[in-house]
Amino acid sequence: MLAQAAGAVAPRLLGATLESWIDGRQVVARITEVEAYEGQCDPASHAFRGRTKRNAVMFGPAGHLYCYFVYGMHWCANISCAEPGTAAAVLLRAADIVVGEAAARARAAAGRAAPAAALPAAKLASGPARLARSLGLHGEHTGLDLLDAASPVRLLALGEPAEVCSGPRVGVNVGVAEPWRFWLPDAGSVSAFRPGVRRRRGTRQTEQP
DNA sequence: TTGTCGATTGAG
DNA sequence: TCAATCGACAAT
Numbered sequence: 001m002l003a004q005a006a007g008a009v010a011p012r013l014l015g016a017t018l019e020s021w022i023d024g025r026q027v028v029a030r031i032t033e034v035e036a037y038e039g040q041c042d043p044a045s046h047a048f049r050g051r052t053k054r055n056a057v058m059f060g061p062a063g064h065l066y067c068y069f070v071y072g073m074h075w076c077a078n079i080s081c082a083e084p085g086t087a088a089a090v091l092l093r094a095a096d097i098v099v100g101e102a103a104a105r106a107r108a109a110a111g112r113a114a115p116a117a118a119l120p121a122a123k124l125a126s127g128p129a130r131l132a133r134s135l136g137l138h139g140e141h142t143g144l145d146l147l148d149a150a151s152p153v154r155l156l157a158l159g160e161p162a163e164v165c166s167g168p169r170v171g172v173n174v175g176v177a178e179p180w181r182f183w184l185p186d187a188g189s190v191s192a193f194r195p196g197v198r199r200r201r202g203t204r205q206t207e208q209p
Numbered sequence: 210t211t212g213t214c215g216a217t218t219g220a221g
Numbered sequence: 222t223c224a225a226t227c228g229a230c231a232a233t
Contacts (some may be wrong), residue, residue, distance in 0.1 A: 035216070044216070046229095054229065072226030074217050091216055129217050171216055198214085 001158075002062035002081045002147075006036035006088040009062075009081040011166070011182045013090055015159020017098070021152045022136035027100030029125055029135060031092060031159070032187035035169045036180040037078070039087030044175035047087030058087040063147040063155065067132065067139050074129035075138045079146060079155070093170070093181070094189045095125040097134060104134035122188035172196045 002009055011034075019028045037045040039058070046055040046068065057066040057080050066078040066089055082088035097104050104124045125131040132138065137153065146155040163186075166179040173196030183190045 037216075046216080049230085052230075068216080069228060070215055071217050072215090072228075076216060078216085093216085127217070169216070194217090196216085 002079070003083050004081065006038050006081050006090055007178075007180055009079075009088075010034045010036040010090045010180065011164045012158055013079065013092075014164055014182055014184050017156040017159075018092070018095065018135065018146075019099075019154050019156050020135040020137065022141075025100060025103035025106075025136065027103050027135050028098045028156075029095035029131070030098050031095045033092075033094035033181070033183040033190045035091040035093055035182070036178075037089050037091060039082070042175050042178075044169065044172040045087065045089075047089075051087070055087065057143055058082075058089045060084055060143075063145060065137070065141055065144040065146055065153055067137055067142045069139060070129075075132045076128040077132045077135070077137045077141075091128055092131050093128045094183070094187070094191050095131050095134075096187060096189050097121060097124050103136075107133050107136060124189075126189045127191045167193065168195075170194055170196075173198050 013031050013034050016031045039047040042048055047058045051059050057064050060080055061084050062081045064080045066080055067075050069075055077092050078089040080089050101121055125134040141153055144151050144153050146153055164182055165185050166182045168176050169181045170193055
């Protein structure tokens with residue numbers, strides 16, 4: 001069921017339960033916001049330019065974890081969702097922590113910003129980097145089979161959401177026409193929408209017409 | 210080998 | 222609104 005186009009799989013992951021058992025700490029989260037990333041037809045996808053060492057999991061079987069490092073400090077987590085040889089993945093953008101709030105809070109406090117430990121519970125996994133941090137996910141976990149009962153990170157159950165909202169993806173400046181971001185309207189953990197920005201290094205944000 | 214940019218976040 | 226911060230990858 002996971003091996004379909006990312007746009008079809010993504011809404012089905014809303015309400016799904018994800019469990020991580022990392023460093024001896026259990027965290028269970030209910031997914032509340034996701035984004036679909038297709039393969040070589042999606043300019044916003046890491047797989048757009050073909051297979052590389054980093055995005056290899058996106059080209060593998062469905063249901064595997066793809067963690068990537070971004071902005072020099074954050075990890076984000078995806079679930080692959082296509083047939084082997086075809087690239088597609090769903091980015092996990094937000095979740096409600098169901099079990100293990102203390103562990104998630106400890107991980108937030110261990111980050112560079114101490115005040116993160118004071119985040120309201122609904123915001124602990126609000127945003128892709130916060131979600132990955134709360135669950136303890138990083139590059140070492142790339143490739144894990146989320147459908148394997150022996151895996152430290154598992155997809156326990158798929159959700160059956162009554163109502164799903166969709167809209168453009170956050171933080172991307174290509175492929176913005178596709179409404180490939182999906183979220184549960186009643187979830188407090190859903191992150192805020194921010195359009196993609198293209199910055200020029202060394203110069204102030206001055207955009208020439 | 211070098212240079213640019215990024216599926217973000219938190220502080221000011 | 223902007224800086225932090227470093228890996229990936231395109232350009233040279």
